[in-house]
Amino acid sequence: MSTIAAGLEGVVAGESEICYIDGYQGILSYRGYNIHTLADHAQFEEVIFLLWNGWLPKRAELDQLKKDLAAERGLPGPVVDFLKANANANPMDLLRTAVSMLSLYDAEAQDMSTEANHRKAVRLMSQTASIVTTFDRVRQGKPVVDPDPALGFSANFLYTLTGKRPDDIMERAFDVAMTLHADHELNASTFAARVTAATLSDIYSSVTAGIGALKGPLHGGANQDVIRVLLDLGGEDAAADRVRDTLARKIKMPGFGHRVYRTEDPRATHLRVLSEELGKRTGQEKLYLMSLRMEETVKEVKKLNPNVDFYSASTYYSLGIPIDLFTPVFAVSRMSGWTAHVLEQYSNNRLIRPRAEYKGNPDGQTWIPIEKR
Numbered sequence: 001m002s003t004i005a006a007g008l009e010g011v012v013a014g015e016s017e018i019c020y021i022d023g024y025q026g027i028l029s030y031r032g033y034n035i036h037t038l039a040d041h042a043q044f045e046e047v048i049f050l051l052w053n054g055w056l057p058k059r060a061e062l063d064q065l066k067k068d069l070a071a072e073r074g075l076p077g078p079v080v081d082f083l084k085a086n087a088n089a090n091p092m093d094l095l096r097t098a099v100s101m102l103s104l105y106d107a108e109a110q111d112m113s114t115e116a117n118h119r120k121a122v123r124l125m126s127q128t129a130s131i132v133t134t135f136d137r138v139r140q141g142k143p144v145v146d147p148d149p150a151l152g153f154s155a156n157f158l159y160t161l162t163g164k165r166p167d168d169i170m171e172r173a174f175d176v177a178m179t180l181h182a183d184h185e186l187n188a189s190t191f192a193a194r195v196t197a198a199t200l201s202d203i204y205s206s207v208t209a210g211i212g213a214l215k216g217p218l219h220g221g222a223n224q225d226v227i228r229v230l231l232d233l234g235g236e237d238a239a240a241d242r243v244r245d246t247l248a249r250k251i252k253m254p255g256f257g258h259r260v261y262r263t264e265d266p267r268a269t270h271l272r273v274l275s276e277e278l279g280k281r282t283g284q285e286k287l288y289l290m291s292l293r294m295e296e297t298v299k300e301v302k303k304l305n306p307n308v309d310f311y312s313a314s315t316y317y318s319l320g321i322p323i324d325l326f327t328p329v330f331a332v333s334r335m336s337g338w339t340a341h342v343l344e345q346y347s348n349n350r351l352i353r354p355r356a357e358y359k360g361n362p363d364g365q366t367w368i369p370i371e372k373r
Contacts, residue, residue: 052336207339255310264306
């Protein structure tokens with residue numbers, strides 16, 4: 001008799017060298033580098049290179065990746081036209097479709113060689129970011145901001161989104177946020193991408209599947225729910241009251257608890273600091289203080305820790321990112337992890353095909369002619 005694990009909880013579905021998690025010790029590492037080390041020291045481009053290749057880049061390798069990413073920021077004309085024609089669309093619906101469209105204008109789309117797939121990963125990193133920023137400019141009726149090849153990934157994203165060059169602190173904060181969201185082992189969206197890649201479908205199809213999974217509110221949308229709660233509150237006492245009332249009604253508080261972590265999500269550790277620092281710089285410290293009171297109250301009542309979504313809400317808001325772009329921004333970062341996993345799947349592929357425990361009548365039903373049903 002097989003053992004059924006609802007939601008595949010605790011099931012080891014494959015081997016990977018990309019991401020390690022110890023949920024009991026609160027450890028997250030990429031390729032053996034602890035997330036705290038990377039958040040403190042790495043540029044996001046170094047993290048991208050690490051996830052794709054397995055080692056930290058030398059100076060020349062990092063410079064080349066930055067050059068390659070900058071060169072691929074432009075979007076095909078028909079994709080830009082699509083963004084303009086659908087300016088009122090749900091941002092995740094639009095992102096999912098636009099990323100899929102990119103394959104139509106990539107001459108290497110059907111080339112499954114390792115080299116071509118790496119080049120497509122570069123395009124996907126840069127063009128996913130461009131889709132998000134271009135869409136937001138278009139829907140606001142503002143001119144699209146041309147990318148600046150002199151700016152790194154994070155600075156260019158904020159520049160093309162807001163039209164203003166971020167200062168060093170804002171750039172670094174967003175860079176850290178990108179690093180923290182880059183990968184998280186076989187989460188739902190990454191698993192969806194790997195299942196698709198395991199059929200030997202192309203990388204565009206694979207990451208489109210990932211985006212579709214990330215859209216779900218049980219995966220990528222919790223930080224939007226968090227910020228809406230915060231913006232609806234009048235102060236710290238109201239934040240505590242909201243938590244107690246919500247939990248008393250047996251409703252989950254968004255941004256708390258995690259399937260894997262039994263202690264604090266290590267990503268939340270850094271985002272808490274970013275929320276405080278950016279809040280003070282941008283006049284949004286109230287959001288941080290209310291968040292802190294909510295965290296204290298949830299711990300008191302339910303003994304739950306915040307996850308990556310909780311403090312990322314106030315962090316993104318303080319950076320000037322529109323609320324409905326929080327999940328697309330998550331996708332911009334996670335594209336690094338999705339593509340790393342797809343490349344790894346291709347390198348040692350086996351079709352992912354689990355079984356199901358059938359619960360109906362297994363066989364032997366008698367056929368009844370339609371006239372007698």
